[in-house]
Structures are given as C-alpha cells and as structure tokens.
Amino acid sequence: MALTGNNNHRSVLDDNASLFQVAEEKSEKQKWSELTFSQRLQYFLDYYLIKCLIFIALIAAFGIIVWTMTKPQKECKLFFAIVHNAMIPEEKESLETLLTELFITDPKHEVIRVDDSFPNGYESDAKLSAFLSAQEIDLIVTNEKHFQSLAKSDCFVDLNEFMPEFSKKYASYLYQTEGYSEQATENDSDQNNISSKYMSPVKAYGINVTNCKAIKKSWFQEEDAILGIVQNCKQQENAAKTTKKLFLN
Numbered sequence: 001m002a003l004t005g006n007n008n009h010r011s012v013l014d015d016n017a018s019l020f021q022v023a024e025e026k027s028e029k030q031k032w033s034e035l036t037f038s039q040r041l042q043y044f045l046d047y048y049l050i051k052c053l054i055f056i057a058l059i060a061a062f063g064i065i066v067w068t069m070t071k072p073q074k075e076c077k078l079f080f081a082i083v084h085n086a087m088i089p090e091e092k093e094s095l096e097t098l099l100t101e102l103f104i105t106d107p108k109h110e111v112i113r114v115d116d117s118f119p120n121g122y123e124s125d126a127k128l129s130a131f132l133s134a135q136e137i138d139l140i141v142t143n144e145k146h147f148q149s150l151a152k153s154d155c156f157v158d159l160n161e162f163m164p165e166f167s168k169k170y171a172s173y174l175y176q177t178e179g180y181s182e183q184a185t186e187n188d189s190d191q192n193n194i195s196s197k198y199m200s201p202v203k204a205y206g207i208n209v210t211n212c213k214a215i216k217k218s219w220f221q222e223e224d225a226i227l228g229i230v231q232n233c234k235q236q237e238n239a240a241k242t243t244k245k246l247f248l249n
Contacts, residue, residue, distance in 0.1 A: 140156075175204065
C-alpha cells in the first residue's frame with residue numbers, strides 16, 4: 001500500500017520499505033562485535049580504565065592492611081627512649097649496635113629500638129605518654145627537670161630496691177628525687193594522715209649518665225642526662241643489663 005503525502009501525492013514507496021522501518025536497538029554484545037580492535041581499545045580506555053585503576057588500588061590497599069595486621073611481629077628486646085635531646089646519627093648507630101650485640105640472638109624475630117624522636121614540646125610529651133601507657137618503653141634518658149616531672153608521675157623504679165648491688169657500687173651517680181604521692185581528699189580529717197599523703201618519697205629513681213661513653217658525645221643539654229628504668233615495663237631485666245653496660249663500656 002502506497003502512502004499519501006500532504007498534497008495528496010502518492011508515494012512511490014511501499015509502506016514496507018526499509019526507510020519507514022523503526023531501527024532496531026543493537027545489544028551491547030552486537031555493538032562490541034562490530035568494533036575494530038583499535039575501537040575496542042579506545043572504548044575500554046574511555047569507559048573502564050579509571051574504574052579498573054581505582055579497583056586495583058583498593059585491592060592493593062586492602063592487601064597491605066591485611067599483611068601488616070597478620071605478619072609476624074618482631075619481639076622488641078629493649079626500647080630505649082632519649083627524650084628532649086637528639087643524638088648524633090653515628091652515636092645513635094653505635095648505641096644500637098652495642099645493644100644489638102647484647103640482646104639480639106635471632107635478628108629475624110628480635111629487634112631493639114633506640115628512639116630519640118621526642119623533642120621538647122606538647123606533641124612529643126603526648127607521644128611519650130602514649131608509649132608509656134602502652135608499656136612500650138623500658139629505659140628513658142632525659143634532662144633533670146623532665147626526669148623529676150616523670151618521677152612524680154610514678155614512672156620509674158627505685159634503683160636502690162631494683163638493683164641494690166649496682167646502686168651501692170655507683171652510689172655517687174644515683175639521682176635522688178621526689179616520687180609519686182597520693183593527693184589528700186576532703187574526707188581525710190586526720191591531720192597526720194593528710195600530711196603523710198602529701199609527702200613525696202625521695203628515692204634513687206635515676207642515675208646520672210652524662211659522662212657515659214655511649215651518651216656524652218650526643219648530650220647537648222645544660223642539665224645532666226638522667227636515666228631511669230620504667231615502672232612495669234616489658235623488658236625490665238634487659239633495662240637493668242643496659243644500665244650496667246653503660247657504666248662498664
């Protein structure tokens with residue numbers, strides 16, 4: 001059947017002619033099969049490259065996180081913190097070597113840490129507090145003023161009690177300072193009890209290591225360098241051995 005136009009002219013085309021057929025939608029599979037290799041490559045680059053890169057990056061990041069969490073952790077045989085004083089790199093390396101020879105028998109599974117990344121400042125002190133709360137640090141060397149502050153926070157052991165023979169031998173180097181004391185409460189009516197609570201015990205919480213060979217070249221403070229063994233640390237015995245080694249070396 002021929003079609004009639006607006007001017008009543010009949011079309012020479014039949015209504016079944018391809019011109020009047022609605023174009024069929026091609027499937028993605030059909031479109032892909034009709035593309036050349038270069039067209040397919042360009043199509044991939046335009047539509048899928050960024051998505052693939054993001055996906056790969058996410059998989060890699062997830063893999064790194066899982067590996068970090070599950071890989072075997074080395075046992076820290078000693079954590080030695082130098083606070084408010086940066087060491088000369090060569091001297092720090094020498095101290096690390098000394099401690100490695102003293103404690104490390106299996107380098108694949110054991111490690112020692114000498115950390116002097118605690119400069120004077122609020123952020124550094126916050127970092128130190130976090131390490132102490134986690135019982136990560138075994139030994140601390142710092143200046144007198146900061147040592148006194150840490151001692152009042154119940155940070156260090158009493159060397160006279162913990163290392164009696166060593167303390168007796170090096171009595172002239174012991175550093176006596178006030179320690180932790182409880183604060184009195186409003187309910188304490190006994191005046192004697194209140195006085196005793198406010199009294200801070202003066203004990204040998206530290207020892208002066210300013211002139212020890214492993215420390216003196218890297219100590220730049222006007223105040224002396226005082227070493228203390230951290231209360232309830234993980235490697236107290238190794239901390240004691242290190243303290244002795246510093247005076248023998």
